[in-house]
Amino acid sequence: MKHQKLYAALTIVITLVVTAFFLKEIRHNARMETDLDEYMPKTHPAFLYSDQAEEWFNIKDGILIALENKNGIYNPQTLQKIKDISKALQDMPQFEDNDVTSLYTADNITGSEYGLEVNSFYKRVPKSEEKLEELRVNVRGNDMAYGRVVSEDETVALVVAGMTDSLFTDTFYQEILSFANEYEGDGDKIYVAGRPIVEGTMGKLGPKDMKKMVPIVILVITLVLFLLLRSTRATITTLFTVFISTIWAFGLMAALGVPIFAVSTMIPVMLIAIGVAYGIYFYNHLKQYYRDKPETNSWNAVKHVLKVLWKPLMMAAFTTMIGFVSLITSQVFPIKYFGLFTAFGISIAFALTLIFIPATIVLFGYKARHGKINEDDKGYTKINHFTDRMLSNKKVIYITVAVLIVVSIFGTSKVWINSSFLSNFEKDSEIVLTDKFVNSKFGGTSTLNVVLESEESGVFKQPKTLELIDKMQAETVQLAKVGNSFSLADYLKRMNKVMNADDDAYYRIPESNEMVAQYLLLYEMSGDPENLAKVVNYDYNRTNITFQLKGDDSRTINEALTVIQKYEDQFSEQGIEMNYAGSGYKALVFTGLILDGQIKSIILSLLIVLALLSVMFRSFKAGLIGSLPIIITALISFGVMGLFNIPLSTTTALLSSIAIGIGIDYAIHFMQHYRTNIANMEHRHDAIHFTMKQTGKAILYNAIVVIAGFMVLLFSVFPPNRTLGALVSLNMFTSLAGTLTVMMILVYGAKLFMKKKLKK
């Protein structure tokens, strides 16, 4: 016993030393990666093109600062603020002068007795009534400003500052908010919106909320675990293995220089759900052994449990790891890492269960408190009744499962991907209301860029091409969610009108190529040529059309794309290729990639699991039956999302991995113990009852602990965290129910593992 204690102590010390090393790594080398661009696969053609186009046309995400004055913005004070904000933004190192668009910086293209004039709407703030009225008339008469930098009801003015994503930092987010809010007061209300702000708020709110919720989650898990295991030591040790495996996983990431991405926060979620189960299995078997042989010593008890448990535990851990490793087929790097390091964490949780937990038991002993449950166990328990009821109502179960599967498939067909950031916030949160407000007054807070390109230079000086662009813009803007659009065509229409005595009949594309070319030359001579560079290149064979959208969700973008794509063929006839750019579009493609990868990975891991189970249990039928809980869990998970209108996003898509991880564990433990039991017992009826009582209970405990813990997240203030909590709980519950009902019935009904017996 002395030697054994020494080994045990050594094991614990080594574990703690390694853990300390990884903690040190995390402290010194861990690095959060919040720049979403870092998530994108750099070599994907859609991203390469978009990045290129962003560079060509200075396409940036806009921070929108809106000033509202209920009495109208045409008063010296509000106009002074517009000017001050514009100039202050231009002076910030994050912005170039021409990144800032407002009534103050906008070009007012007008015709006069002189000819074409490109001036500012105002330089000095107009003070007199006449001057203010003149400004109002000028803006009203200019479609390039009216409804774009000043709302049509003239109560809101907009200052847009284009921002390079990589320059957006936490400090800058705070800076820009407090900067903008300084201008609030004296009848002026300030609103700050735009994608960088939404991203910034999300980046802060999510982790902040998690920091608050995680301790409560852990507390609840600890409490429930204690109630079920009835041992402080067992509870602490089980949680220890989960924490240590999490620390090792993050420590290894830090040591290898892999940054922590937003999806990496799902690693502990997976490890809690799966790792807690390992401890529960162990202690359940230990308790059982102690009950059967009360006089045994801890060394023998541990030896026995290891003998019984190592095989199913290893198979379960191995298959779960395969499920996660299959995520390396994803094109998205953070997801590859997520899969790899979760698999690593699981291997550690597995190893600790076989080494660390026994060591603590040998060293500190184990005291099982036998309460009332013990008394029940001897008689015919609730579990026995449940098992009988299930077995005698097979048909009801089959029909229920069939109905659930059909409903889920229907639900799955309604699942939609959402790349929206805004949908992560409460409907009545300030950021959503601000966005709504700005959208109600202006074209839209989100943008979609359509880039047209041709081999032939000068093609975008051709009237027929420009007319097609104009037509496409006009049709797309008809959509309720598309506010307005902007292109080279808008410049030309405006110039054509002002050069023809402001006659509205000339608000159209000039009729000849020469006329277009000469207007453009004229604009270059009178205005700021850099403005043109945002819509067309030097060779006039590449142009950028900006659509403003009133939503950043995939439905809105796809709706606009459907209309736009109708013109693809017509442009193609003119030798013009159509592409898209901008962060909204990239997010859309990106989410598609994640989903695509996730579905591929689920199918791949299902096949692998099927093969592994078939090999392990030497029966294809067993493989099929064992895979059933996973399939049901995944289907219901997607079905519920479809039916309850929960869109797929980076995190929700990953949750289906839980289905695989947990589902396999349950199936393997159940079937392995059933196989052992059937070999030792007369009747398969006894075997199934015993398995249900032993493994079924362990599975139930595991599900209860994790569900109780994750239900806490339902009280989170950050909607994505609530969804996370609900879906993890749902997946745990379906895995549990699927294993203990339909799979149990099938295992029993199919007379699995009976061959040896029959031969006897």
Next chain:
Amino acid sequence: MKRVITILAVLLIASQGFAQLSGDEIMNKVYNLPTGNDQQGQLTMTLINKSGEQRVRKLQQYIKLYNGDEKKVMFFLAPADVRGTSFMNWSYADGRDDDQWIYLPALKRTKRISSDSKSESFMGSDFTYDDLGDRHPSEDTHKLLREETIDGKACYVVESTPKDDTYAYSKIISWIIKDNFMGAKREFYDEDGDLLKTLTVIKYDKIDGFWTILQTEMKNVQKNHKTEMKFENIQFNQGISDNKFTERGMTLGS
């Protein structure tokens, strides 16, 4: 011995006298270089953006002096879709804003274009009207910084600071060739004192007895954009008709 000292003294005084040319004097000499009464020739202007794309324009230009006022008219030869477009600029010695006209053949109309300031871009290029050379030395204070040899030519390096502190540049540093008072290089600094643009004279020659710039390049180092100008077939004092410099003259082509 006495003779030697005398010679040395004379040399010393002479060299000192030469070196003592002040910044103001240098820039005045530059400004007052003879240019002839009129000048004509072809100008090829190439705008090159940061992606390396080029926009090439060919113009025929005529310039004539009227007691310090300068009238200039330019006719576009290429690209084809703007051929016949003409641009006229009158700049005044008394500092009034320039008058500018443009004639668009597609519209068959001559239009005035307004220009608020001489620091605006010339036809979308990196040159402002001022950069093209009609800024009077009295508008700046000049300081001779040092002498330096660039491309094998001895130059004065003069720093010019505008008296009007709202001017587009905070300072300009010019390299002036000692021999002929032609500019070889110029650096323009923005309002924050950072280098904004560099002008390099690539080729110059004496034509009809006048020192003339034949090729020059202006590079905006902040925007990574540049403009090349190339002059060909330059002729001086050909007695260009005053009719060229009228709104009607603009419509008649080069």
